[in-house]
Amino acid sequence: MSIRIEAVTHVYLPGTPQQVTALDDVSLEIADGEFLGLIGPTGSGKSTLVQTLNGLLRPTRGRILVDGQDIWERHADRRKVRQRVGLIFQYPEHQLFEETVFADVAFGPRNLGLGDDEVRARVTEALRLVGLEDPDLLRRSPFSLSGGQMRRVAIAGVLAMRPQVLVLDEPAAGLDPAGRREILGQIRSLHRRGLTVVLVSHNMEDIGALAQRVVVLHQGRVVAEGTPEAIFGRRQMLLEIGLGVPPVVDLLQRLAEAGCPVNAGCFAVEGARDEILRWKLGTGPARRAAGDRVAGPRAGSGPARPACRAGRGRGRGH
Ligand SMILES: Nc1ncnc2c1ncn2[C@@H]1O[C@H](COP(=O)(O)OP(=O)(O)OP(=O)(O)O)[C@@H](O)[C@H]1O
Numbered sequence: 001m002s003i004r005i006e007a008v009t010h011v012y013l014p015g016t017p018q019q020v021t022a023l024d025d026v027s028l029e030i031a032d033g034e035f036l037g038l039i040g041p042t043g044s045g046k047s048t049l050v051q052t053l054n055g056l057l058r059p060t061r062g063r064i065l066v067d068g069q070d071i072w073e074r075h076a077d078r079r080k081v082r083q084r085v086g087l088i089f090q091y092p093e094h095q096l097f098e099e100t101v102f103a104d105v106a107f108g109p110r111n112l113g114l115g116d117d118e119v120r121a122r123v124t125e126a127l128r129l130v131g132l133e134d135p136d137l138l139r140r141s142p143f144s145l146s147g148g149q150m151r152r153v154a155i156a157g158v159l160a161m162r163p164q165v166l167v168l169d170e171p172a173a174g175l176d177p178a179g180r181r182e183i184l185g186q187i188r189s190l191h192r193r194g195l196t197v198v199l200v201s202h203n204m205e206d207i208g209a210l211a212q213r214v215v216v217l218h219q220g221r222v223v224a225e226g227t228p229e230a231i232f233g234r235r236q237m238l239l240e241i242g243l244g245v246p247p248v249v250d251l252l253q254r255l256a257e258a259g260c261p262v263n264a265g266c267f268a269v270e271g272a273r274d275e276i277l278r279w280k281l282g283t284g285p286a287r288r289a290a291g292d293r294v295a296g297p298r299a300g301s302g303p304a305r306p307a308c309r310a311g312r313g314r315g316r317g318h
């Protein structure tokens, strides 16, 4: 399922002294099955943008087209859009409210008017998708779970609606490293199962490890768009708007700037280690790259070389 954002502007509190233009003429396309990373400094409009995707917020100007249909057209079925485009807010566990995990995950499907058997099947499926398979869990209060588990229950509540697009606003915020790895691993496997994913994150490593394409927002406008390699290759631009690059990329870029023949397009520690080893030991692609003079501060903006791709795939963080 594709989503097209056409010249969307969103103004909060229009006509008041507190008026804020949170989105300013944003156009963007999200392709079916893609994993899009959305980054930008605080207040750049990320949360506003994702809330327009499923019709939770109505843009002041512009259109949101889901599978070609304007979701704000008079006859559009926005309820169906919300079902197909699942939105997971920052700290979704704050929205858990039922007495048991089962009741919480079942809330959405019940509201769809589904029968008991179908509701139960969807709850089981959704919890399995987020790696919570223990049947005893169903009877527990969601509030007795760990932070990471609570968040997965909240995500299961959205998955139980069987969305085609999953939009997550800072899903790993506030979790410890293990919780973060778990959540991000689940998101990665949901994408592999065919879901379209839009991930908002301040964490550049997570974006580098997961996203196929990255969109950068700044002051409500799209200021850059491209592969993680291309975006992280623009370190100066990112620094100017208050962002940065993953530490591993930063190190490789600095080495490349100092004349070391390394490919600065690696995001994972393993890929960077291999790259540095190849350079130091004088073996493999890094040495060939030196001869070809392809390495440099912007080397990462080209296609990632196999060593780095392999590094990405084995990223320890996820
Ligand atoms: N409900 C609201 N009422 C008024 N202004 C708002 C509201 N929500 C957001 N804003 C303003 O709109 C702008 C964009 O906010 P938004 O929350 O979309 O940014 P963000 O990129 O998600 O930031 P963060 O990284 O801090 O989550 C900010 O200036 C913010 O103060």
Ligand SMILES: [Mg+2]
Residues within 6 Å of the ligand: 046, 047, 048, 169
């Ligand atoms: Mg936000």
